[in-house]
Amino acid sequence: MPGKLFPIGGPVAEEDIVDREDFITSLVTRLSEGQSVMLYGPRRIGKTSLAHEVLRQLKVKGFYIASVDLFRLSSKRALAVALINACLENRTGIRKTIDAWKDRTKTIAGTAKLAIKLQDLELDLGLSQGEQSDEALLDYALNLPGVLAKRDKKPVVILFDEFQDACRVAGTGIYKKMRSYFQNQEDVAYLFLGSKEGMMKTLFADKKEAFYRFATILPIPSIPETAWAEYIAKKFRTRGITSTPEAIKEITRKTGGHPQDTMVVCSELYYALLEAGQNTISLEFVRLGYDRALLTLAPIYDELLDDLNLSFTGRQVLKRIATGTSIYSIENANPNEIKRTIDHLLAKTVIEKKGRGSYTFVEPMFRDYVLREFF
Numbered sequence: 392m393p394g395k396l397f398p399i400g401g402p403v404a405e406e407d408i409v410d411r412e413d414f415i416t417s418l419v420t421r422l423s424e425g426q427s428v429m430l431y432g433p434r435r436i437g438k439t440s441l442a443h444e445v446l447r448q449l450k451v452k453g454f455y456i457a458s459v460d461l462f463r464l465s466s467k468r469a470l471a472v473a474l475i476n477a478c479l480e481n482r483t484g485i486r487k488t489i490d491a492w493k494d495r496t497k498t499i500a501g502t503a504k505l506a507i508k509l510q511d512l513e514l515d516l517g518l519s520q521g522e523q524s525d526e527a528l529l530d531y532a533l534n535l536p537g538v539l540a541k542r543d544k545k546p547v548v549i550l551f552d553e554f555q556d557a558c559r560v561a562g563t564g565i566y567k568k569m570r571s572y573f574q575n576q577e578d579v580a581y582l583f584l585g586s587k588e589g590m591m592k593t594l595f596a597d598k599k600e601a602f603y604r605f606a607t608i609l610p611i612p613s614i615p616e617t618a619w620a621e622y623i624a625k626k627f628r629t630r631g632i633t634s635t636p637e638a639i640k641e642i643t644r645k646t647g648g649h650p651q652d653t654m655v656v657c658s659e660l661y662y663a664l665l666e667a668g669q670n671t672i673s674l675e676f677v678r679l680g681y682d683r684a685l686l687t688l689a690p691i692y693d694e695l696l697d698d699l700n701l702s703f704t705g706r707q708v709l710k711r712i713a714t715g716t717s718i719y720s721i722e723n724a725n726p727n728e729i730k731r732t733i734d735h736l737l738a739k740t741v742i743e744k745k746g747r748g749s750y751t752f753v754e755p756m757f758r759d760y761v762l763r764e765f766f
């Protein structure tokens with residue numbers, strides 16, 4: 392059985408990363424030189440896919456790599472353990488190093504080997520007794536990348552995904568603490584990813600914030616239509632499906648080239664063709680695939696709308712942006728509330744500014760969903 396034709400739902404493997412080669416090379420180069428980088432971008436734009444590919448390439452170049460997804464964590468201790476495990480995996484090849492370390496009852500030989508591999512890292516953390524305080528464990532974890540780089544004479548690159556969640560996980564003091572460790576580490580570079588653009592920019596560009604000027608801030612470039620067209624046509628060809636440039640163009644025209652949405656439309660289009668026993672992509676099939684994709688994405692969009700928690704005026708504003716009408720002529724609306732809604736939608740990267748007083752949806756399919764379902 393061949394695998395899914397179009398990958399959806401998580402980070403994609405190297406061969407399915409459309410375009411981005413130059414950007415990936417640039418990231419690998421910067422990180423190789425020890426420059427830390429912060430990448431921000433709206434939801435499902437391909438941040439994690441990019442970062443994983445960058446780490447993969449760095450590993451091939453001989454770097455130690457470690458990645459921690461803050462979205463999955465919920466305590467200081469969990470953060471410390473995740474970082475320690477990710478760092479030590481470079482030496483041991485074992486994902487859950489701390490569990491293995493704790494589990495001394497397992498094969499004595501295995502534990503002994505692990506002890507030898509880790510002995511110079513003073514890993515006598517009293518983990519099995521749980522006696523180490525969370526704070527001390529976190530200090531140890533944040534210090535570890537630097538220690539590892541020095542001991543093993545290896546450059547290290549650490550990825551923190553969903554970095555804006557660090558304060559939820561470990562409290563607001565975490566950024567200051569992290570910076571105090573990270574800034575003194577030689578041969579360690581950090582890659583920070585975040586989906587809350589406003590918050591990430593504040594963290595890294597506001598003079599008062601702990602990470603001010605610690606990393607270069609880069610937006611994620613969009614994927615050009617031509618790169619999508621080439622990829623989509625090629626993918627369908629592998630299954631004996633032919634297409635016209637117009638039909639393929641229609642896909643990215645409708646999705647705006649948004650990575651996740653484009654993949655979902657292609658995937659639904661593919662299944663629609665299979666069900667109908669067709670092997671030519673027509674405009675009608677593109678439309679069918681698109682409609683089905685909208686249904687597939689509905690739960691995600693509903694969640695997003697719930698999360699936005701808009702007031703009556705807020706909904707009017709969203710609707711006006713979707714229809715492209717003026718937001719300032721809503722009857723009986725308080726101008727402050729309109730402004731607050733705009734700021735809120737910008738912070739959530741639902742919309743982006745086009746010009747003075749003019750905004751558009753970041754995700755054309757979400758716009759379509761709002762128009763079709765929300766009103």
Ligand SMILES: Nc1ncnc2c1ncn2[C@@H]1O[C@H](COP(=O)(O)OP(=O)(O)OP(=O)(O)O)[C@@H](O)[C@H]1O
Nearest residue numbers: 399400401409434435436437438439440650651654
């Ligand atoms: N460069 C790319 N080429 C093709 N498809 C992509 C690319 N990047 C992302 N995608 C599509 O978008 C989906 C989401 O990718 P990924 O998880 O990397 O994004 P993200 O920005 O980290 O998302 P989240 O906001 O959920 O963290 C993938 O499953 C894939 O379908």
Ligand SMILES: [Mg+2]
Nearest residue numbers: 438439440552
């Ligand atoms: Mg991600």
